[in-house]
Amino acid sequence: MNEKNTLIQPIVSTKTLIKSTLVASIIALIVFVVFILPAEYNIDPTHIGHKLGLTVLAHHEDEPKPRADTVTSPDQRQQVIEVMVPPGKGIEYKFQMAQYEKMTYEWMTDGEPLYFDLHGEPQGDTTGYFESYAIATLSSMKGSFTSPFSGSHGWYWKNLSEQPISIQLIVKGQYQVIGLKQ
Numbered sequence: 001m002n003e004k005n006t007l008i009q010p011i012v013s014t015k016t017l018i019k020s021t022l023v024a025s026i027i028a029l030i031v032f033v034v035f036i037l038p039a040e041y042n043i044d045p046t047h048i049g050h051k052l053g054l055t056v057l058a059h060h061e062d063e064p065k066p067r068a069d070t071v072t073s074p075d076q077r078q079q080v081i082e083v084m085v086p087p088g089k090g091i092e093y094k095f096q097m098a099q100y101e102k103m104t105y106e107w108m109t110d111g112e113p114l115y116f117d118l119h120g121e122p123q124g125d126t127t128g129y130f131e132s133y134a135i136a137t138l139s140s141m142k143g144s145f146t147s148p149f150s151g152s153h154g155w156y157w158k159n160l161s162e163q164p165i166s167i168q169l170i171v172k173g174q175y176q177v178i179g180l181k182q
Contacts, residue, residue: 042084043166079177083167085114085159094154095175097147103173107155108140110166116141120153145173152178 012020038049085091097103097120118134118141133145147153153175159165 041082044164078170078172081169081171081177083157083169085157085165085167087159087162087164090115090156090158092154092156092181093169094152094178094181095171096178097150097153097175099147099150101174102144102146103153103171103175104144105169105171105173106140106142107167107169111139112159112161112163112165113137113139114165114167115158115160117156118145118154119156120147120149121151122149123151125151152181154178154181 034046034048035052038044038052044050081093083091083093095103115137116135117132119130119132121130131148134141134143145153155169157167
C-alpha cells in the first residue's frame with residue numbers, strides 16, 4: 001500500500017449529515033408533542049398521551065402545572081397559572097384569602113368560551129353556602145377582587161365543548177394558593 005496515494009475520506013458526507021439532522025429533529029418534535037407535552041404540561045393535542053396514561057404524570061389529570069414564575073406566598077408578586085379543562089367537565093381553582101384582601105386577575109382561554117362562576121366560600125362554613133360574584137360564558141375576563149369574608153375564593157370553569165380548553169390565569173395580590181378543589 002502506498003501512503004502517498006491514500007486520501008483522507010470524510011466519515012460522513014455533508015448530505016448524509018443534513019439528512020440525519022433533519023430526521024433527528026423530526027423525531028425529537030414527535031417525541032415532544034406525543035410524550036413530553038402530555039406528561040409534563042398536560043397538553044395533549046394528539047390525545048395519544050391520554051391513551052398512554054401520560055397526562056396523569058402532569059401532577060394530576062386535571063391539575064394545572066404551575067410555571068416557573070409561580071409564587072405561592074401571600075405577597076404582591078404576579079403569578080401565572082396554566083389550567084386545562086377537559087371536554088364536558090368542570091374544574092374549580094381556588095385561593096385562600098382573608099377578609100378585605102385584594103387580588104387583580106386576568107384569565108383567557110385558548111379561544112373557546114367557558115361557562116364560569118367566580119365565587120367564594122366562607123371559612124369554617126359547613127352548610128355549603130357560597131357567594132357568586134360573577135357568572136357568565138366568556139373566553140376571557142380581567143378585573144380586581146376584594147374578598148368580603150375570609151375563606152376560599154376562585155373560579156369554577158365548565159367546558160361544554162368536545163375538546164380540552166386551556167386557561168391562562170394571571171393573578172396578583174394577597175392570597176395563598178389552594179389550587180384545584182376536588
